[in-house]
Amino acid sequence: xxxxxxxxxRILALIIFLPITLxxxxxxxxxxxxxxxxxxGISARFLLKIHxxxxxxxxxxxxxxxxxGMIGLIVTxxxxxxxxxxxxxxxxxxxx
Numbered sequence: 001x002x003x004x005x006x007x008x009x010r011i012l013a014l015i016i017f018l019p020i021t022l023x024x025x026x027x028x029x030x031x032x033x034x035x036x037x038x039x040x041g042i043s044a045r046f047l048l049k050i051h052x053x054x055x056x057x058x059x060x061x062x063x064x065x066x067x068x069g070m071i072g073l074i075v076t077x078x079x080x081x082x083x084x085x086x087x088x089x090x091x092x093x094x095x096x
Contacts, residue, residue, distance in 0.1 A: 002080055009076035016069035023066055026051035 030047040033040060049055040053062025078084060 005076045005079045009073065009080065012069060012072045012076065016066070016073070019062070019066055020069065023051055 033044045
């Protein structure tokens with residue numbers, strides 16, 4: 001089971017790497033450009049169009065796909081971590 005989650009986690013990570021990275025970097029850059037007096041020659045509006053998927057005409061589903069991808073990575077990652085695995089029950093001899 002752990003091997004299957006590892007496989008799914010790896011495939012999912014490869015698929016959502018670019019969209020998530022693009023979302024994070026453009027969100028950070030747009031905030032920096034809007035809040036700090038830095039002239040980069042790139043408008044914050046253009047960066048937000050990339051950030052929301054509007055530039056690709058995907059603004060209706062881009063955030064949902066990013067969110068589903070991240071939820072998938074969280075689920076597969078947590079399942080591999082063993083945090084929610086079966087715990088051994090103490091035997092009656094251990095309590096004495």
